[in-house]
Amino acid sequence: GGPASLSRFRGALVAAVLGDCVGGEFEGAEEVPMDRVLQHLNGLEDESRGDGILQYSDDTAMTRCVVQSLLTRAGFDEQDMARRFAKEYSHSPGRGYGAGVIQVLRKLASPHLNDVFQPARAQFSGHGSFGNGGAMRAAPFALAFSNQVDIRRYSRLGAMLTHSCSLGYNGAVLQALAVHLSLQGGLELPHRPTFINKLISEMEAVEAEDAARSDSRVFSESEFPFCDRLHRVKDLMERNNSVSIEEVISELGNGIAALHSVPTAIFCVLHCLEPREGLPERYGGLERTMAYSLALGGDTDTIACMAGAIAGAHYGIDAIPQIWQRCCEGAEDADINAERLHTLYHQA
Ligand code: 8NA
Ligand code: MG
Ligand code: MG
Numbered sequence: 001g002g003p004a005s006l007s008r009f010r011g012a013l014v015a016a017v018l019g020d021c022v023g024g025e026f027e028g029a030e031e032v033p034m035d036r037v038l039q040h041l042n043g044l045e046d047e048s049r050g051d052g053i054l055q056y057s058d059d060t061a062m063t064r065c066v067v068q069s070l071l072t073r074a075g076f077d078e079q080d081m082a083r084r085f086a087k088e089y090s091h092s093p094g095r096g097y098g099a100g101v102i103q104v105l106r107k108l109a110s111p112h113l114n115d116v117f118q119p120a121r122a123q124f125s126g127h128g129s130f131g132n133g134g135a136m137r138a139a140p141f142a143l144a145f146s147n148q149v150d151i152r153r154y155s156r157l158g159a160m161l162t163h164s165c166s167l168g169y170n171g172a173v174l175q176a177l178a179v180h181l182s183l184q185g186g187l188e189l190p191h192r193p194t195f196i197n198k199l200i201s202e203m204e205a206v207e208a209e210d211a212a213r214s215d216s217r218v219f220s221e222s223e224f225p226f227c228d229r230l231h232r233v234k235d236l237m238e239r240n241n242s243v244s245i246e247e248v249i250s251e252l253g254n255g256i257a258a259l260h261s262v263p264t265a266i267f268c269v270l271h272c273l274e275p276r277e278g279l280p281e282r283y284g285g286l287e288r289t290m291a292y293s294l295a296l297g298g299d300t301d302t303i304a305c306m307a308g309a310i311a312g313a314h315y316g317i318d319a320i321p322q323i324w325q326r327c328c329e330g331a332e333d334a335d336i337n338a339e340r341l342h343t344l345y346h347q348a
Contacts, residue, residue, distance in 0.1 A: 020302070196234050293307045
């Protein structure tokens with residue numbers, strides 16, 4: 001479909017759920033041989049498999065809250081979004097939330113809370129969380145708002161409800177911008193070389209802010225940490241087929257920090273735009289992106305969820321095997337909500 005077509009909205013939201021559900025199998029595993037990944041994915045195609053539906057985790061649980069809030073309020077409302085996070089957590093606390101964010105979610109449930117950003121600011125001795133929990137739920141901001149100023153502003157605020165460190169919330173901004181550019185056709189062949197350059201120049205402005213500069217110093221990162229990682233993504237891309245999984249992990253990371261996972265997810269999508277050795281020839285780009293993300297190990301559900309959103313916005317819904325969709329809890333809801341977001345996006 002053309003830029004911002006319904007198919008792209010559906011692809012983004014459904015593939016994010018898929019990445020979370022399918023990636024859960026390997027979350028936290030240090031080494032994941034591609035054989036095991038392909039075995040897992042092939043298993044989804046076996047109608048008679050006994051293990052039933054794959055459940056979604058915190059990534060999708062919180063994404064659903066973001067989506068519902070943006071739709072119900074027809075825009076960003078921090079009180080409403082915070083309430084939904086708290087309610088979702090108290091209803092289903094066993095979805096695999098990060099160890100720190102649980103404290104925030106408990107405090108957000110208090111009816112006496114005036115400043116909904118305060119609990120997040122109190123995390124980690126006042127430094128705030130740099131986890132990828134803000135970025136994993138950032139895609140809907142790119143599906144609700146059409147202009148980059150709104151996307152930047154609201155993806156940042158949405159993340160700050162739990163992640164007040166710039167190394168956390170700027171990961172959400174980067175993820176939302178990547179989905180936005182993909183939705184606009186930024187990964188179509190003629191535009192590909194500019195995709196990463198645009199992200200770098202956007203993040204240069206984002207990371208020039210005082211808060212980002214001071215957080216980088218506190219955590220001994222370089223002055224423009226996300227930009228630096230995006231430059232590494234570009235270098236790896238230019239090396240094309242000669243990049244090993246080990247190098248991707250050591251250059252970009254596969255961990256629970258936003259800095260060690262959002263650029264990684266972006267790399268997965270870019271790398272899998274073309275057929276790759278070791279991946280089945282029958283796979284299309286979206287299937288390649290999923291398989292490759294899982295083979296990196298580490299925070300697989302979240303990296304596959306973020307890569308899924310970016311890739312899904314590029315390939316559209318028809319690129320996602322229906323049999324995969326049927327295996328994943330929440331895929332159908334995501335499809336319905338994508339249509340509602342598409343309407344909201346084109347109304348505004
Ligand atoms: P979070 O805010 O609790 O952050 C996750 C973890 O990162 C914390 O528990 C800390 O260990 C560490 N961390 C974050 N900020 C700081 C800081 N300023 N100083 C020191 N340590 C810090 O949770 P989140 O919402 O960001 O979640 C991140 C990931 O954890 C998600 O992928 C989610 O799925 C979850 N998770 C990951 C695994 C895994 O093995 N990869 C397992 C279970 C849950
Ligand atoms: Mg998870
Ligand atoms: Mg995770």
